[in-house]
Amino acid sequence: MSSNQTIGAVGLTMGLAFAGSALGAIRITEWMYNGAGGTAREFVEITNTGGSAIDLTGWSFDDNSRTPGSFAIGALGILAAGQSAIICEPTEAAFRSAWGLSAAIKIIGGNTNNLGRADEVNIYDAMGALVDRLTYDDQTIGGPRTQGISGNIAFANLGANAANLAAASAVSDSYGSYASSNGDIGNPGTYSDIPAPGVFTLAVAGGAIASRRRRN
Numbered sequence: 001m002s003s004n005q006t007i008g009a010v011g012l013t014m015g016l017a018f019a020g021s022a023l024g025a026i027r028i029t030e031w032m033y034n035g036a037g038g039t040a041r042e043f044v045e046i047t048n049t050g051g052s053a054i055d056l057t058g059w060s061f062d063d064n065s066r067t068p069g070s071f072a073i074g075a076l077g078i079l080a081a082g083q084s085a086i087i088c089e090p091t092e093a094a095f096r097s098a099w100g101l102s103a104a105i106k107i108i109g110g111n112t113n114n115l116g117r118a119d120e121v122n123i124y125d126a127m128g129a130l131v132d133r134l135t136y137d138d139q140t141i142g143g144p145r146t147q148g149i150s151g152n153i154a155f156a157n158l159g160a161n162a163a164n165l166a167a168a169s170a171v172s173d174s175y176g177s178y179a180s181s182n183g184d185i186g187n188p189g190t191y192s193d194i195p196a197p198g199v200f201t202l203a204v205a206g207g208a209i210a211s212r213r214r215r216n
């Protein structure tokens with residue numbers, strides 16, 4: 001391959017990477033495998049961390065059986081940039097009521113792929129391709145035990161499948177955690193750790209200026 005072809009390939013790769021981020025990225029941002037005392041109140045939060053809306057039609061969730069299509073989440077519909085949605089074990093109404101969530105928060109209840117203490121969250125797109133995975137087990141991997149207290153994934157660790165780096169929710173933390181009417185601690189339905197759009201813009205502009213200077 002000539003150096004020009006190499007440069008072209010690098011340019012194409014970078015272009016695709018930017019196109020991917022422009023299309024958005026669904027990431028697992030919070031999870032709780034049980035409610036306080038081991039009750040059936042688990043939930044998973046996903047967030048569109050990209051800059052454009054994403055249609056979840058045909059998407060699905062599974063636990064460590066890793067089967068695309070196992071639990072359909074397509075009814076969540078379109079997630080706007082920065083918007084979160086909840087997949088939970090209680091009914092939508094029960095979950096919304098317990099956490100005091102408005103109708104604007106997207107929730108799909110009745111998930112039957114129940115999460116245990118050592119388990120996995122898998123999100124698949126409409127083609128059955130894995131979009132994000134979180135393998136957790138506080139006893140072997142580390143990280144918080146998310147029974148009655150959810151775990152949060154910081155922006156820098158999104159998509160890294162690093163449950164050991166997750167942070168346990170605490171009332172009034174930076175994620176906006178609070179206690180549900182059942183006494184669970186978490187912040188389902190919102191994700192506060194996405195940098196403001198201006199930060200991305202400055203980073204991209206800075207990179208473009210730097211490469212222009214190198215060429216000159």
Ligand SMILES: [Ca+2]
Binds near residue numbers: 033040042114115116
């Ligand atoms: Ca559970």
Ligand SMILES: [Ca+2]
Binds near residue numbers: 064113115116
């Ligand atoms: Ca399971």
Ligand SMILES: [Ca+2]
Binds near residue numbers: 030175188190192
């Ligand atoms: Ca959250």
